[in-house]
Amino acid sequence: MRFTIFPNKILTQIVLILFLITGFSCGTKAQRIENRKNQTWLQQHKEAAKNTVLLNNQTGLVPIKNLEQKIASVSLQVTYAAQFDSLLNKYTAVTAFPAAAYAQDASFDRLLSDLAAYQTVIVQVGAAALDEPRNLNLLLELQRRKQLVVAAFGDPEHLELVDGLTVPLIWGKEESAAAAGFAAQLVFGGVSASNTLAQDYSAKYRKALGFKTKAIRLKYSVPEEVGVKTSELQDPIDAIMAEAIRAQATPGAVVLVAKNGKVIFQKAYGSHTYENTQATQVSDIYDVASLTKISATTMAIMNLYDQQKIALDSSFGYYVPSARITNKAGIKIRDLLLHQSGLPAGVYLPLQAQDVSRIPTPQYTVKASDSAFIRKDYFDTVLWPRMLNAKMGVKGKYVYADVSMFYLKEAVERQAQTSLDTFVAKQFYGPLGMQTAGYLPLNRFPQSRIVPTEFDNTFRKTLLRGYVHDGGAARMGGVSGHAGLFATANDLVILYQMMLNGGTYGGRNYITPETVDLFTKKQSAVSRRGLGFDRWDPDSTKMYPSQLASPQTYGHTGYTGTCVWVDPKSELVYVFLSNRVHPKVSDKLISMKIRQRILDAIYIAIQRREKATASVQ
Numbered sequence: 001m002r003f004t005i006f007p008n009k010i011l012t013q014i015v016l017i018l019f020l021i022t023g024f025s026c027g028t029k030a031q032r033i034e035n036r037k038n039q040t041w042l043q044q045h046k047e048a049a050k051n052t053v054l055l056n057n058q059t060g061l062v063p064i065k066n067l068e069q070k071i072a073s074v075s076l077q078v079t080y081a082a083q084f085d086s087l088l089n090k091y092t093a094v095t096a097f098p099a100a101a102y103a104q105d106a107s108f109d110r111l112l113s114d115l116a117a118y119q120t121v122i123v124q125v126g127a128a129a130l131d132e133p134r135n136l137n138l139l140l141e142l143q144r145r146k147q148l149v150v151a152a153f154g155d156p157e158h159l160e161l162v163d164g165l166t167v168p169l170i171w172g173k174e175e176s177a178a179a180a181g182f183a184a185q186l187v188f189g190g191v192s193a194s195n196t197l198a199q200d201y202s203a204k205y206r207k208a209l210g211f212k213t214k215a216i217r218l219k220y221s222v223p224e225e226v227g228v229k230t231s232e233l234q235d236p237i238d239a240i241m242a243e244a245i246r247a248q249a250t251p252g253a254v255v256l257v258a259k260n261g262k263v264i265f266q267k268a269y270g271s272h273t274y275e276n277t278q279a280t281q282v283s284d285i286y287d288v289a290s291l292t293k294i295s296a297t298t299m300a301i302m303n304l305y306d307q308q309k310i311a312l313d314s315s316f317g318y319y320v321p322s323a324r325i326t327n328k329a330g331i332k333i334r335d336l337l338l339h340q341s342g343l344p345a346g347v348y349l350p351l352q353a354q355d356v357s358r359i360p361t362p363q364y365t366v367k368a369s370d371s372a373f374i375r376k377d378y379f380d381t382v383l384w385p386r387m388l389n390a391k392m393g394v395k396g397k398y399v400y401a402d403v404s405m406f407y408l409k410e411a412v413e414r415q416a417q418t419s420l421d422t423f424v425a426k427q428f429y430g431p432l433g434m435q436t437a438g439y440l441p442l443n444r445f446p447q448s449r450i451v452p453t454e455f456d457n458t459f460r461k462t463l464l465r466g467y468v469h470d471g472g473a474a475r476m477g478g479v480s481g482h483a484g485l486f487a488t489a490n491d492l493v494i495l496y497q498m499m500l501n502g503g504t505y506g507g508r509n510y511i512t513p514e515t516v517d518l519f520t521k522k523q524s525a526v527s528r529r530g531l532g533f534d535r536w537d538p539d540s541t542k543m544y545p546s547q548l549a550s551p552q553t554y555g556h557t558g559y560t561g562t563c564v565w566v567d568p569k570s571e572l573v574y575v576f577l578s579n580r581v582h583p584k585v586s587d588k589l590i591s592m593k594i595r596q597r598i599l600d601a602i603y604i605a606i607q608r609r610e611k612a613t614a615s616v617q
Contacts, residue, residue, distance in 0.1 A: 031231035038222040038230045044178035045221070051173035052182055054193035057211035062149060062168045063189030064120065065216075065507045067092040067433040072118040074099055074111070076138070077129035078153060080180035084124050087184035090220055090263075090490060092433035094122070099138075108138045112145070120147040122187060126175060127154025130161040143167050151183040160202035181220075188433075189216035189506065216507045217433075218497055221262040227609040233257070233265055236601035240594060241269040249588035250561055252280035252451070253578035256489040257602055258497060260571045265602075266489060272451050273582060285436050285450045285486050286577040287469050289558030292485035295437070295495060296424045297405050298532030300412045301337065302511045302519055303427050309415045312337075312531070319411040326388045333411065335395070336404040337531040338524050342395035343403045347386050349475055351459050355382070368474040369460040369467045383475055398527035402472060402482040409481030421479045432494050432505060437487040439479045442466040450486065453560055454581040469560055469581060483559075489575045496555075496566050496573045520554040520566075530554055546596055548603035563595050570606065574599050 054062060064071075073088055075081035076099045088094040095118070102111045115121055121142050129135045130152070139162070142148045148167040152158070153175035162169065170186055172179035185191045196210030223230045237255055244250055252270030256263065268280040288295065304310040310319070310333060317329030335341040357364035357373045364373035387406050393399060409420050416423040421439040429437045441450055452465040460467070460474070468474050470483035478484050498504065499520070503511035519531040528535045536553040537544040545553065545565050555565035561580030566573050576598060580589040589595070
């Protein structure tokens, strides 16, 4: 379904009201089945929550907070290991070790050897399996060697068999997919524990025992949990994406929605290319382009601001000595973040024949692609001098400038005393459990997981897949302040749920609430911008980023066809990733307002349910 954008705000509201009254109200048979399926899932999930107890959690290990360690999952005679492991891996990288693969290993010596490098082991076990001494001995040995969490499923009469366990024990009364999913999320704090044992089961496990925990991370759920029908959310998004792919606005995309701290929608559309040789997956890694500005550079600035290592009204020259003898010395950090420093939008960065080699050599070490290596002194002799000598415009005028982020990267690296990519990985991505987010993805992942962007007809002469699309960032070897970040949708929703939480996630504070508020609220008298962040536009004719977004909304878009928007009023995080530039740049995604219309549809689905609830009350 395509929404017509009216210049008149009253007409727009009339259109929305008509949609709320008539849109998708009857529902097809398939829609009704999908809605019922998710209602059933939600009911089963609630039952699993009632039937799950957390025991032996005196140390507070559950929920696990440290995600910067190697974690393994061992499955012992359980039916729903795949569901359990899949949800564990939403929070951090967890390696699965099915015990069935060690069936010939009488004492599990080989399994214990394979687990040697892991600090924490999560064991999922069927209650009946505890009757086997071999399995119980494995748990006791892991308890001795590792930080261990056990999730057991089945009749709690078997609890007496594990009186010897002192490690956290999650016991689900039923063995089901819902119980496995709930327990997995409980391990990492996607859900809370609140129940106690209903009776005595042993001398140790007695009536009323049970630890309570709080949810500290995202929960993975269905729209119905926040009062939205799946069909009312999914059907319009499906229709808009079908239109986009049909018009070749993009070969594919991933859409993710989190509401009230719950991921309620994540779906992949289309393919990596128009040849349809590889279907898009929600776990695909995208070049997020200018989302780098807020997801790397601005995050780093906020961190250093909190540490009092960067002040917004200090001059650029104070942090970067090479700028002190130029007319850029007095530019304030604040104005760089607001894009009103007087710097131009971009700077021409020439590449002469002598600047690029098709093969790496001691002189050509900056890798821009498999067959393009830039000379190692290019930054010092060409790129940075041109940045510092860029012609200044009117100070205080808003000019969206990539150059600002080149400057901020230099300030960050000097104050952090490390490279930008290393700093944000250490301060944010690793601790948060963002498994793919970072620069230079080919150093960490197979190319097949990375969605291709444009065929570069300039200096690289190749299809870009895993190498940054932006030419300026490529000249810096893929690590820049304005572009170069790659990530999955799940990575980004974690990062921006942290922001929505006021800088806290997983029991850890990353940015102070005051700094989150400062950077994301309107800060400019001449634009809608926050500090680094783009924001809701008060001009009703633009309706940006959505007709229904609140004035508190902040985020950014990316040239490759990406965006992330956070609406604190609605407790909403919206992530859209695509490769609209494949195989060459097209403006159809923009002209068709695909990203905006999907966000419109999300608000409409939410508000429709809110109106229905209010009318009942």
